[in-house]
Amino acid sequence: MSDSKRKSVAIVGAGPVGALAGLYFSHLGWAVTIYELRGDLRLPSNRTLGSGKSINLALSERGINGLRNIGDNEILLNKVLEFTIPMVGRMIHKGKIGEEGEGQDYDPVLGRFIRSADRALLNMQLLDALEEREGVELMFGWKLRGMKLQGPEGAEVEVVDAEGQTQTKIVNLVVGADGAHSAVRNQLQRHVRMYYEQTYINTLWCEFNIQPHPVTGDFQLSKNHLHIWPKQTQMFIAIPSMDKSFTCTLFAPEECFDAIKTKVDLITFFTEHYPDVLKIIGAESLADQYFNNEHLPLVSIRTGPYHYKDRCVIIGDAAHAMVPFYGQGMNAGFESVNVLMKHIRENPNDLGKALQDYTDERKPDAWAIVELAMRNYDEMRSGVTKRGYLLRKWVEEACAKWVPRLGVKTLYSMVSFGNDRYSMVLRKAESQGRAEERVFAAVLVAALAGAGYRAGIWRALQVGLRASVDAFMQRR
Template sequence: MPRTKTISIVGAGLVGSLMSIYLAKRGYKVTIFEKRNDMRKMGAEGGRSINLALSNRGWAPLKEIGIDNEVKSMIIPMRGRMMHDEEGFLTFQPYGREGQAINSISRGGLNELLMNTAEKEGVEIKFEQTCLGINFDESLLFLDDNGSRKEVKSDVIIGGDGAFSVVRRLMQRTDRFNYSQHFIEHGYKELTIPPGAGGSFGLEKHALHIWPRGQYMLIALPNKEGSFTCTLFFPFDGDPSFSSLKTDEDIQQFFEKVFPDTIRLMPTLLKDYHSNPTSSLVTIKCFPWVKNKTVLLGDASHAIVPFYGQGMNSGFEDCRVLNQMLEEHNDDWDKVLPLFQESRKPDADAISDLALQNFIEMRDLVADEDFLLRKKIEAKLHDQYPKQWIPLYSMVTFNENMRYSEALHRGNMQKEIMDKVMSQPDIHKNWEKLDLNPLVEELNTKINS
């Protein structure tokens, strides 16, 4: 397809905006249609600070498009998990080797940077234009443009319109389109720890804070101005749950009992609890992602629960992979689109499953003695055999050149070996004397068989 062809992207979210930059750099004429108004004029997130964990898979594309230096000035590196127990005692678990960190970044700030960069590259972003329909045979987009209906013809249409994608819903009406959605029993609510005096941080700045409590948890990520955005992941029903905490007294007593060290840090707890929404968490899987010249990217094709901090990162990786394929196949979209969905789907499924598993790890296991010992042994294995044995978290988070599906596969093999190690009697006493070499050899044999 000659480079002067036109591409329409539905959604100026994180993924749609990033993909538009890649495509504008390749020479396409790109227009984004976004249903909301321009967050740069209206202020993102209604004045609330909402942050995300950006890790290596998200960095790689930001570097490729040349905005990594700007992004660096927006992040706070988080070098590990800081666990808060019910007495308020703290334990720090590093995420990886020295220097490795995930990065807290403002969702609105990153989205604005991506939109500004897109416009500098010549992308046109049209706000308050909602996608209503698509004629897939003709690549025709039907839009609501401030109350009037409009048609736009393009060579390629990209659905970057998020978890409740209209583009995907329209594909669902076509033949042999598979779709599933699954809501977990937990929802989430954002709460705030405001900055201390002079913009100081009320908790350790370079950590992702977790209050693991078995069936639920609270987490907190730092913001540049000294505040923390906290998220309570909590069941919708049962006791305790969003439905059991009704009055100010219920909420106050619950936090005093279960998250005691947060009380002095959250002066607006009751106000935030009542005014911030309780939102649900969904996993969405579908296939195919491509219909003629329309393709889904990011949450539109694979919305996942947030417990691995990989939703945006995996969406950014979609953009990087699609761009690489266009490069390798001389922008032959007829070749690239089927290849893209075939190759990317197993990776999206892998991170979707890993994200669900990690909820159990975060809310429960991070405070479990066996789990902590397992982590220590794996860290030792990784120290001595850095190329052969890489903890699953590191493969997913810090290894942007390993596919998610491979990380999941290797992680499962490592888990089988570690399950045997952990079942040894007296392992808690003898772990330092363990002979690690046979474990690595067993792993190599499994990988090569």
């Protein structure tokens, strides 16, 4: 395709979502320019956290599907998966020194799992793949200054570097993949009557690291689990890394962080809540990490629409930032790229319709996963230890295994192991929850009705069980 006929896109943000979008557009034959405020992540001098992003990610089916559909015969997907660690479930810790914890498989029926992926490595793999593509230009150290979206020739972006030099470029489409504090979204709001909702929860997070065992060099915890120390109002988690370390995060109310002012305060806090973590990391290393790493807030964003005519669109956290408790942030971002490109392929000569269709489809799904992520915080920090949660999980898994015709699935499996729309998953989960409540009520009534009537108890149970099945079938 000649340069004069080739469509062009300017993508703001070279993180995983922006880089993936660049690959999709490149494989569609577009000329791609990607602007990134920070330096090239592949240079060791730029490879520091400092971005409010966790080092490790949970990669699940939606993210994998996004990599699967690039158009490269899954070459990049296979490279990415090679450097991930399967996590078959959660390992729940009570904090007692020497105890291994209690495993809770994500999918005991089919044995499916999520994967731990290194954010920086994944980002570098995407950037390397981009650099191999013809017609792709990577521009590091450039900040978006402004956009003009109503010109006759196309959308105009103006960028500036650290020295104050400016550049302008006219393209067919501008894509904002520049995170929760998106400059593109800010500019887009000048052209669109955009709903915008930003919510901070009363929780901060701080990252820690558990090094490999000092003698054996091996993992110090089970390598195939996401480890959780639930403490009702707070929690500590650990995710395995390829170098046999664990990336860990403390999530706690802001007042907890405010109360820890000295090393003694910190050791006292961990001795009370996470003594086994303190023993593994060590007091000196724990204090060094706590007082040198950032204590960052958690933000949730819902907005819409996501586009302006045929000139500009936002994706990823720029459109739907969420708290990290479902491990879906990057997965949802990759899925958004996949959905956007589906509509562009379906409307090759009508970009405006493609962007409108993208907004119409994606907005309810993005809002649904933002809500689900917020709900899952309560489950992770306290629900995973409650009998009601464990009973419901057991019932749903048993139904999925032994009575699959009922269509019962755990909410987690629908979110993490499938590609059904988030909004459909949310509706199904709510409907299933109501049906389960009717089932439990029917069984309880049958048991009570049969109590004291030895001769009739089996009949009562039969009635109750029949009512249970009827309740599930009515849900469908």
